[in-house]
Amino acid sequence: MAHHNIIIPTKDKLFNLGEFSLRRPGNLVTAVILAVGLIITVIRFTQGIGSVTNLSDVQPWGMWIGFDLLCGVCLAAGGYFTTVGCYVMGMKHFHSAVRPAVTTAFLGYAFVVIALLYDLGHPLRLPYMFFFPGTTSVLFEVGLCVATYLTVLFVEFSIAPMEWLAGKFPFLLNWRKLVIRCTIILTIFGVTLSTLHQSSLGALYLIAPGKVHPLWYSPFMPMFFFVSSMAAGASMVIFEGMFAHKGVHHYMDATHLREADEIVFSFSKAASFILFAYFMIKFTDMLVQANLPYLVSGYGLWWLVEMLFFILMPALLYAKGSRERNLKLCRFAAANTVLGIVLNRFNVSMIAFNYALPSAERYFPSIWEICISVFVVTMVVTAYRFIVYHMPVLYEHPDFKDAH
Secondary structure: OOHHHOOOOOOOOOOOOHHHOOOOHHHHHHHHHHHHHHHHHHHHHHHOHHHOOOOOOOOOOOHHHHHHHHHHHHHOOHHHHHHHHHHHOOOHHHHHHHHHHHHHHHHHHHHHHHHHHHHHOOHHHOOHHHHOOOOOOHHHHHHHHHHHHHHHHHHHHOHHHHHHHOOOOOOHHHHHHHHHHOHHHHHHHHHHHHHHHHHHHHHHHHHOOOOEOOOOOOOOHHHHHHHHHHHHHHHHHHHHHHHHHHHOHHHOOHHHHHHHHHHHHHHHHHHHHHHHHHHHHHHHHHHHOOOHHHHHOHHHHHHHHHHHHHHHHHHHHHHHHHHHOOHHHHHHHHHHHHHHHHHHHHHHHHHOEOOOOOHHHOOOOOHHHHHHHHHHHHHHHHHHHHHHHHOOOOOOOHHHOOOO
16 A cells, blocks of 8 residues: 555644544534533532432442443453464564554553543542552452553553654654563563453452352353453454454555455454353353253343354354455454453343342433443544554554564
8 A cells, every 4th residue: 555545744744633524424423422421521520420320339330330341341352362462472464453452452441441430430549549459359459450451551552652753752762662672571461460350350240149140150250251351352353453444444554454354364263262162161150050940031041142142153153254264254253242242241240230139120321321431432432543543553654664
């Protein structure tokens, strides 16, 4: 692809905001969502959490935890999955996928922290856990690992803005060289932290055996959360790439375009194995826990829907798609898997949580909770667009060609 189709910052102009013109319908819708989200944010932090949510003492965690935290962290797993494949396992043909994956992971974790503030309140108290550590709390381990991993992701991601700003601030090149030298260390540190907090998110629900339905509750929930995060990481790389090739195709260089299909097939093969393993350990756990009688209930039918249509089916589709090199089938399987991950986290945190309560007392998110979640997702997409439009994420900067 010719470089004139790729936005490369110059010494005279670092910003190109033409893509964000409100004359475009998509940008206008984005602006409305952001405006409404800011208004609800002001209401939440001035009037209290009760003014915008249906949360209660019976259901203290709702959509902001189930979607923004559990789904957000899991779907941002593409960062560690891709860097391990490229830098630790030596699969260099994944190289063009590293920066987009790391960028998405960094934004995902950053906005998970922002979304968490809506649930917690008192943003200035967020660092308290570092000064008053509760070492027996699973939440402390999650918070510590997420904060540390977000720092690691920021360092990994920082190479792109360093190259973008190098023309104006040459001293930033020293930082870039240092980060590149520490790539392997950062990758190993990142996957270690991911192993800890991805599994610990499942461990949060181990203290609620009487509240989570037996089909979803298991002593092995930490392992289930980590294994499913690997499938989510592989699937999100494919899923994001699918939209990137439609929306920002002209920002990709020839290397990225040439390697894209092979990355999809390789990640599809990996995701197929992971999903098959995930299906088997979940099914075996159900038998070992003697939960077979629950399958004849309404919740049992819903569990089978999750298992058959959102775990086993995408595993088969991935296997068929990678074997036959069917790009559309692999992308459909990726979308199916992402939806299945969201469904699983919703089941654990909301649908199968407090299952014994009467319907009238069950939690359902308010319209404002949903709006805030849409607001957070929109901020992630907007930030990603700005980064892709300005920084060398989908292409190699000509001044640093083959030096990544």
